[in-house]
Amino acid sequence: MSRPEVLRYTAFSSDPAGGNPAGVVLDASALDDGEMLAVAAGLGYSESAFLTAPPEGLDGPEGRTYRIRYFSPKAEVPFCGHATVAAAVALAERQGPGPLLFATQAGPVPVDVTTAQDGTVRATLTSVEPHVEDVAEADLAEALAALDWPAADLDPAFPPRVAYAGARHLVLAAATRARLADLDYDFARLEALMHRLDLTTVQLVWRESPTLFHVRDPFPVGGVVEDPATGAAAAAFGGYARELGLVPEDAVLTLRQGEDLGRPGELTVTLRAGDPRVRVGGAGVRIG
Numbered sequence: 001m002s003r004p005e006v007l008r009y010t011a012f013s014s015d016p017a018g019g020n021p022a023g024v025v026l027d028a029s030a031l032d033d034g035e036m037l038a039v040a041a042g043l044g045y046s047e048s049a050f051l052t053a054p055p056e057g058l059d060g061p062e063g064r065t066y067r068i069r070y071f072s073p074k075a076e077v078p079f080c081g082h083a084t085v086a087a088a089v090a091l092a093e094r095q096g097p098g099p100l101l102f103a104t105q106a107g108p109v110p111v112d113v114t115t116a117q118d119g120t121v122r123a124t125l126t127s128v129e130p131h132v133e134d135v136a137e138a139d140l141a142e143a144l145a146a147l148d149w150p151a152a153d154l155d156p157a158f159p160p161r162v163a164y165a166g167a168r169h170l171v172l173a174a175a176t177r178a179r180l181a182d183l184d185y186d187f188a189r190l191e192a193l194m195h196r197l198d199l200t201t202v203q204l205v206w207r208e209s210p211t212l213f214h215v216r217d218p219f220p221v222g223g224v225v226e227d228p229a230t231g232a233a234a235a236a237f238g239g240y241a242r243e244l245g246l247v248p249e250d251a252v253l254t255l256r257q258g259e260d261l262g263r264p265g266e267l268t269v270t271l272r273a274g275d276p277r278v279r280v281g282g283a284g285v286r287i288g
Contacts, residue, residue: 004030006039006048009086012229012265012282014120018258019265020229021287022086023048026094028069033076040071046224047072049083058108060101064091068102068109072222077200078105079166081125081231081267081280088113088123089284097121104128106166124270124281125231130165130239139197143170146190147202147218153179158205158246165235165278167200169217173207180206181260183216183226191220203233205255211247213237215257228258229265231280238269238278249273 004025013019023043028036028050040048047070054065068087070080088100092113100111107128114122135143140160144151149172154160158173174180183204190202201217208214215237217227227233234255241247253269270279 004028006043007090008043008287009090009284010287011082011085011089011231011284012257012267014283014285016285016287018263019282019284020082020227020258020263021045022083024083024087024090025050026090028052036069036071037076041073044073046219046222046227047077047080047083049080049087051087055103058101058103061099064095064099065101066103068104072219072224074221074223077167077222079109079232081233081235082229084109084111084125085123085231085282085284088125089121090286092121092123093286104166109166120283121285122281122283124279127165127235127278127280129276130163130236130278132164132240132243133162135160135162135170139193142193143172143190143202146193147183147185149179155207158207159244161240161244162197162199163203163236163240165232165239167232167236168198169201169203169233169236170197170199171203171205171237171240173205177206177208177214180204180214180216183218183260185218187220187225190218194221201227201230201233203230203237205237211251212254213256214259215255216260217257226261228261228263229267229282230257231267231282234267234269234280235278238271238280239276242271247271
């Protein structure tokens with residue numbers, strides 16, 4: 001049996017050298033869980049996406065509805081934004097722009113793909129409904145110790161919380177851009193805490209203006225020191241910022257990520273009054 005083709009795309013950038021790379025297998029029906037994990041580990045990207053036929057009863061666009069699973073080099077994750085965008089762009093290049101529907105472990109995730117006049121392909125996903133949880137003081141202290149961040153370096157306007165929009169992320173806000181830029185953490189210590197709290201990443205943010213944020217995402221549980229552009233965390237952060245009243249109910253936020261890694265990317269987070277879900281969009285392009 002021939003092995004399925006493994007595509008490589010980057011998400012949240014139109015430059016193959018920017019954004020967050022992901023592997024994409026458009027027909028993973030011949031792969032079992034171990035083989036999918038092996039593909040993801042071989043690529044070494046923070047996540048890869050594997051598509052198969054949709055589950056029965058899922059009502060989505062005909063011929064544009066899929067089951068999607070995500071694997072990091074270490075384990076399966078319930079939801080991944082950048083690999084969703086990468087898969088959507090790969091499909092759009094073959095089927096044309098328009099609506100898609102992905103069945104994820106977290107729930108159904110619609111995606112809309114558009115092509116600009118200059119040929120740039122953009123995909124915007126709509127998250128599952130987000131929620132926010134408090135963080136125990138001991139867990140916060142352990143996270144800060146693992147990061148080697150003094151509590152005084154946090155922005156008091158952004159309370160630490162665990163935010164969810166398909167996956168769980170600990171949100172910590174830095175008071176300065178310099179604090180965000182200085183990231184040298186204890187990999188094993190943070191990984192252990194994240195496993196205990198069932199976290200996918202730690203979402204580190206710094207607010208430059210009312211709607212512009214710089215973000216970084218340590219991802220030791222995935223076997224990666226840092227995720228270059230994190231759509232799932234962006235969705236979780238959008239829900240967090242709205243629930244805590246840090247942004248209006250109707251808002252468009254820009255998240256810049258990857259600059260400190262030399263892979264700059266940009267994520268657009270859209271909040272709509274009356275709709276609890278969060279939309280996260282960005283460009284994508286094939287690598288190589």
